[in-house]
Amino acid sequence: MANRDYYEVLGVEKSADAKEIKKAYRRLAMKFHPDRNPGDAKAEEQFKEATEAYDVLADDQKRSAYDQFGHAGVSGQGGGYGGQGANFSDIFGDVFGDIFGGAGGGGARSRANRGSDLRYTLDLDLEDAVRGKTVKIKIPSQKECGECDGSGAEKGSKVEECETCHGAGQVRMQQGFFSIQQTCPRCRGKGKMVKNPCRRCHGSGIVEEDKTLSVKVPPGVDTGDRIRLAGEGEMGANGGTPGDLYVQIAVKEHPLFARDGQNLYCEVPISFADAALGGELEVPTLDGRVKLKIPPETQTGRLFRLRGKGVAPVRGGAAGDLLCRVVLETPVNLSKKQKELMKEFQSSMEAGGKQAPKRESWFQGVKSFFDSTKFS
Structure with missing residues (x-):
């Protein structure tokens, strides 16, 4: 084998530390290893050369002798692939032991493992x-x-x-x-x-x-x-x-309340009379019943806020609110007399025309739409 300078073989400076030398040898060994280059005599020769260089430079005493006297200083003790020094398996295992578990025998027993959550x-x-x-x-x-x-x-x-x-x-x-x-x-x-x-x-x-x-x-x-x-x-x-x-x-789902973060929501059905004339309703909270004042002419879907009747956050802070949404309930199963009264009321509403502004506005919008649109 040609006596090339060992530092040149590994591609490192003479001031390189042990970590740099080991890293350089690892790179060359993986590149030129015979198992990765079957039948390639040149690659095998380069692999042997790199191993010999590492055997000398990785040993402090051999490296010191080599730095002083060159190849003559390590003649007869250079390990290499076939030398009289360190066995090749020991050299390779030293470099790749952290991947393959070391070159020595025995191995560690199974470690104590934390249980699963x-x-x-x-x-x-x-x-x-x-x-x-x-x-x-x-x-x-x-x-x-x-x-x-x-x-x-x-x-x-x-x-x-x-x-x-x-x-x-x-x-x-x-x-x-x-x-x-x-x-x-x-x-x-x-x-x-x-x-x-x-x-x-x-x-x-x-x-x-x-x-x-x-x-x-x-x-x-x-x-x-x-x-x-x-x-x-x-x-x-x-x-x-x-x-x-x-x-x-x-x-679990609640029959009365729905939760959204700190706030609770509740649907409150009200009669036509309560919505039109106003009144006072009893509504539930998680702390008990409270009175909710309904102003006259309340429209369906309106939200009423009861402050502090919601949920206090788990990590601290003020409680949220309870928001009550009133929903106008259409009466069912009317008696004959109730139907007559409703028809009478309906007639009076149509005569006045000012008691249902939203309805009047909607009908005006519909009329304007049909007047301005041409249908084929």
């Missing part, structure tokens, strides 16, 4: 959502099996080391040149095996049972709001911390 939908009446309430809920949960103390093994038997991974929880797979670690398929990363499983938990070390939780619902919650109960989610694996339980609020 769970969700529970809590249906609430509008009154409870507005005022707040403490609610008891029952949810399925997991806990350590009391029969085997979570080991998964029947009493009197032992948990044994996995014969496949020898307790490591991981196995190494060789794929061509690359060495890859993966979870042991036999013990699923636990590093241990249960030959005589517990009859209660069937070897899992975990049993399921329902548990009752007390949920404090703050005043003012609305559909979509969530209450977090820390540590009440799924159990963590391998001793990991449990997840959280999120209680999601769903407010």
Whole structure:
């Protein structure tokens, strides 16, 4: 192999630090690796050359000798692809270990994993959502099996080391040149095996049972709001911390009120006489009944605002309003006498012509439309 300058081979300055040297070798190794260039002798030669350069420059003692005496300073100890120094697999594993789990044996056991978060939908009446309430809920949960103390093994038997991974929880797979670690398929990363499983938990070390939780619902919650109960989610694996339980609020439809943020809306039917002559109506609120004054000549659809009779926000602040929309109700099932009175009233209205300005204005608009439009 030609003795090219090692810094030139890796394409770095002589002042390059270990991180830069490692990065440069990683780039060249991936580019010229034989598995990526099958049958390419030139690429293989460049790969060997880069590996030899990295073997020297990545070692502080070898690099110092090389900087002082050149190739003569590392003659006989240059590692390279076929040298007497570091084994090539060790060199490559050192650079790519963070991707493939390291070049050494054993591997780490499965880490403790945090349990998954769970969700529970809590249906609430509008009154409870507005005022707040403490609610008891029952949810399925997991806990350590009391029969085997979570080991998964029947009493009197032992948990044994996995014969496949020898307790490591991981196995190494060789794929061509690359060495890859993966979870042991036999013990699923636990590093241990249960030959005589517990009859209660069937070897899992975990049993399921329902548990009752007390949920404090703050005043003012609305559909979509969530209450977090820390540590009440799924159990963590391998001793990991449990997840959280999120209680999601769903407010039921109310027969009288509709909610829009802080405000409540209510439809109030009124008679023709009350709308025309005015009067006082009793309307519901979440705090009880209140009087609503209807002025004379009130039109259907008019909104009346009752301030402070809405909902106080869950995060604090003044309560919203209750908006009452009056709807004129047409009388039904009229008696003969009532019909006669209505006809008499209708005749008097047509004679006057000033009691229905909107109707008169509408008819004038219709007349103007037909007068100005030509129909084919």
